[in-house]
Amino acid sequence: MAPVNVTVTGAAGQIGYALLFRIASGALLGPDTQVSLRLLEIPQAVKAAEGTAMELDDCAFPLLSGIEVTDDAKKAFDGANVALLVGARPRTKGMERGDLLEANGGIFKPQGEAINAGAASDIRVLVVGNPANTNALIAQQHAPDVPAARFTAMTRLDHNRAISQLSSKLGVSVGDIKRLAIWGNHSATQYPDVFHTDVNGKSAADIVNDETWLAESFIPTVAKRGAAIIEARGASSAASAANAAIDHIHDWVLGTPAGDWTSMAIPSDGSYGVPEGIISSFPVTCQGGEYSIVQGLEINEFSRTRIDASVAELVEERDAVRALGLI
Numbered sequence: 001m002a003p004v005n006v007t008v009t010g011a012a013g014q015i016g017y018a019l020l021f022r023i024a025s026g027a028l029l030g031p032d033t034q035v036s037l038r039l040l041e042i043p044q045a046v047k048a049a050e051g052t053a054m055e056l057d058d059c060a061f062p063l064l065s066g067i068e069v070t071d072d073a074k075k076a077f078d079g080a081n082v083a084l085l086v087g088a089r090p091r092t093k094g095m096e097r098g099d100l101l102e103a104n105g106g107i108f109k110p111q112g113e114a115i116n117a118g119a120a121s122d123i124r125v126l127v128v129g130n131p132a133n134t135n136a137l138i139a140q141q142h143a144p145d146v147p148a149a150r151f152t153a154m155t156r157l158d159h160n161r162a163i164s165q166l167s168s169k170l171g172v173s174v175g176d177i178k179r180l181a182i183w184g185n186h187s188a189t190q191y192p193d194v195f196h197t198d199v200n201g202k203s204a205a206d207i208v209n210d211e212t213w214l215a216e217s218f219i220p221t222v223a224k225r226g227a228a229i230i231e232a233r234g235a236s237s238a239a240s241a242a243n244a245a246i247d248h249i250h251d252w253v254l255g256t257p258a259g260d261w262t263s264m265a266i267p268s269d270g271s272y273g274v275p276e277g278i279i280s281s282f283p284v285t286c287q288g289g290e291y292s293i294v295q296g297l298e299i300n301e302f303s304r305t306r307i308d309a310s311v312a313e314l315v316e317e318r319d320a321v322r323a324l325g326l327i
């Protein structure tokens with residue numbers, strides 16, 4: 001079988017460094033799938049990416065059939081089956097939101113065009129670089145020939161963080177927790193929802209039975225975990241972000257376990273009152289390489305307010321990039 005072409009942008013960055021070795025070892029697509037890596041970087045970081053490629057060679061991974069390093073998006077996405085868009089322009093001091101969106105438009109528009117022009121027909125895109133949901137929307141809007149649903153953004157790190165927080169609160173193992181959901185934007189407004197979560201056959205919300213803890217401790221801890229890690233580590237989370245990116249693509253391609261679901265930011269089909277087209281996080285199941293939104297969940301008042309607030313922020317971001325002519 002031909003190797004799967006996996007393109008990683010921002011390959012010389014922190015997340016890239018934590019991601020590439022695991023992809024090459026088989027963690028992304030399983031132990032029977034050969035991968036060929038394409039690393040995209042900006043010209044000044046190509047040399048560093050080449051250094052990472054040398055280290056990848058030195059691991060002699062049996063599943064790694066080739067590595068190419070380039071600063072040319074067309075080459076990087078040519079024939080790509082999976083694209084992990086990690087490189088983005090971070091917000092720097094004094095930068096207005098419009099400037100941030102514009103700088104990212106300059107990255108994600110040409111990448112969307114390159115994906116449209118040359119990616120394989122089964123391309124699956126995950127945007128990690130922030131603001132991830134809106135960057136995914138920009139890329140998608142410039143790839144009109146690719147099914148819109150193939151553009152997704154990462155909320156799996158938020159999902160994993162929420163499971164971890166809940167497991168320590170309840171004194172259970174992470175494997176005992178099923179059906180947690182992240183809704184909305186990958187930002188401080190995200191909503192980690194435990195009202196449908198199952199812990200060894202019991203409702204997590206019933207066991208917790210404390211809306212104050214949810215509102216004042218759990219939700220802010222999950223939403224602000226990135227800042228807490230910067231504070232403790234002196235650098236932003238990288239290995240856990242890379243791990244979540246692997247989980248996202250792994251489950252999309254290979255499926256979610258029976259009886260469980262995961263969280264992915266995907267183009268809304270209008271479910272749960274989320275306006276169609278915006279890239280918002282939902283609980284999803286994956287099977288046969290396709291995801292579908294979990295339907296029929298009852299959304300209580302506590303959840304509704306929070307989902308609506310995060311979705312409103314996404315609508316604002318969409319309107320802002322539209323006003324800037326980026327989509």
Ligand code: NDP
Nearest residue numbers: 009010012013014015040045087088090129130236237241
């Ligand atoms: P990182 O590898 O740490 O982060 C990359 C992106 O991922 C950032 O936008 C970051 O957003 C985002 N991100 C999403 N979730 C998380 C998370 N949980 N923790 C941390 N980051 C998260 O950045 P580096 O600066 O180390 O590397 C970026 C690389 O991208 C550089 O090598 C640069 O040259 C490259 N780049 C490549 C481009 C391209 O290929 N065309 C374009 C632009 C940059 P946030 O900043 O909000 O944390």
